[in-house]
Amino acid sequence: MSAHADLRFETVDGVVIAHLRGEIDMSNAGELGTAITGRVGGDTQAVVLDLGAVEYLDSAGIRVVYDLRERLNQRGQQLRLVVEPASPIAAALEYAGAARALGTAQTLQEALAALED
Amino acid sequence: VLVRGGSEASLLAVSAAPPLGTLAFPSFREVETTLAPGDTILLYTDGLVERRSEPLTRGLERLRALAAAQLSADQLCQRVTEALVPPGGGDDDIAVVALRIVPVERTLRVRLAADPQVLSQVRRMLRRWLEAHGALPDEVSALTLAGGEACANAIEHAYAPGSAYFELEAEHADGLVTLTVRDNGRWRAPRGGHRGRGLKMIEAAVDELGVTTSETGTEVVVRHRLRSR
Numbered sequence: 001m002s003a004h005a006d007l008r009f010e011t012v013d014g015v016v017i018a019h020l021r022g023e024i025d026m027s028n029a030g031e032l033g034t035a036i037t038g039r040v041g042g043d044t045q046a047v048v049l050d051l052g053a054v055e056y057l058d059s060a061g062i063r064v065v066y067d068l069r070e071r072l073n074q075r076g077q078q079l080r081l082v083v084e085p086a087s088p089i090a091a092a093l094e095y096a097g098a099a100r101a102l103g104t105a106q107t108l109q110e111a112l113a114a115l116e117d
Numbered sequence: 118v119l120v121r122g123g124s125e126a127s128l129l130a131v132s133a134a135p136p137l138g139t140l141a142f143p144s145f146r147e148v149e150t151t152l153a154p155g156d157t158i159l160l161y162t163d164g165l166v167e168r169r170s171e172p173l174t175r176g177l178e179r180l181r182a183l184a185a186a187q188l189s190a191d192q193l194c195q196r197v198t199e200a201l202v203p204p205g206g207g208d209d210d211i212a213v214v215a216l217r218i219v220p221v222e223r224t225l226r227v228r229l230a231a232d233p234q235v236l237s238q239v240r241r242m243l244r245r246w247l248e249a250h251g252a253l254p255d256e257v258s259a260l261t262l263a264g265g266e267a268c269a270n271a272i273e274h275a276y277a278p279g280s281a282y283f284e285l286e287a288e289h290a291d292g293l294v295t296l297t298v299r300d301n302g303r304w305r306a307p308r309g310g311h312r313g314r315g316l317k318m319i320e321a322a323v324d325e326l327g328v329t330t331s332e333t334g335t336e337v338v339v340r341h342r343l344r345s346r
Contacts, residue, residue: 027233095321
């Protein structure tokens with residue numbers, strides 16, 4: 001996928017779970033966003049971005065998350081983020097004022113449970 | 118060959134093994150040694166030292182003696198290839214690689230291509246430099262993010278990716294870390310909700326952010342006081 005990040009998908013009951021790993025910046029954020037968007041179909045209920053193994057996330061990466069959310073919301077699909085509180089990217093989301101705006105969960109189970117039917 | 122501190126050279130006790138790729142299930146013995154800042158390890162293929170007319174030990178000793186010099190990694194490669202590659206090329210392939218453990222400088226100063234691909238390298242350099250200067254893990258993260266965003270900002274200013282350069286400087290004096298990123302591009306005012314996010318993140322992450330723009334380029338200065346110092 002990219003020199004310093006990788007992406008793995010899992011689909012559970014219409015929910016696309018994207019497990020991201022590594023460092024996300026201006027060099028690979030767009031490519032990762034396109035790959036995730038490509039996995040979303042008409043029958044997708046929601047997308048969960050599992051950022052548990054992401055070690056770096058910059059403003060370019062956060063922008064891609066916002067764009068993805070906007071695209072999903074237009075089609076009535078939901079987006080949830082999984083970020084552990086101790087993760088180095090928790091601070092980055094906080095600095096960007098995105099932690100609350102994007103609605104993060106601490107675990108995958110919590111994110112899945114928070115999805116609205 | 119291991120070159121300590123740029124002058125004392127010794128041969129590592131490595132046992133001979135079959136060439137890579139010749140056996141389906143080869144076994145190799147690992148050898149471990151500790152390198153200090155300034156040390157150099159010189160890797161080479163046998164074509165560099167083997168001569169039909171003489172025992173291998175003589176070729177190895179010639180290489181060891183040549184490597185015992187205060188030279189940069191580049192100069193070291195040049196010195197051994199100039200001295201040991203026979204005129205018109207040898208009978209065998211020759212490859213030489215010199216790896217130097219670069220000591221962490223008091224001031225970090227680099228000029229980089231305005232290409233998003235350099236950002237991960239910027240982060241590695243900053244993390245290493247910050248750790249060496251006593252920054253705590255959360256300070257390393259915050260300053261690496263601030264430096265990374267400032268560099269991404271400089272890269273965005275370049276008109277054609279890869280064709281322009283920017284400069285990054287990191288200084289530390291009495292617990293105060295200053296990161297400076299300079300580019301030659303024209304400042305583009307943040308537009309919409311997204312373009313200003315990088316600068317907003319720097320402001321939230323560190324003590325102080327300054328942006329100066331002029332006809333010749335943009336300078337972003339980040340200042341942050343380390344708790345530990």
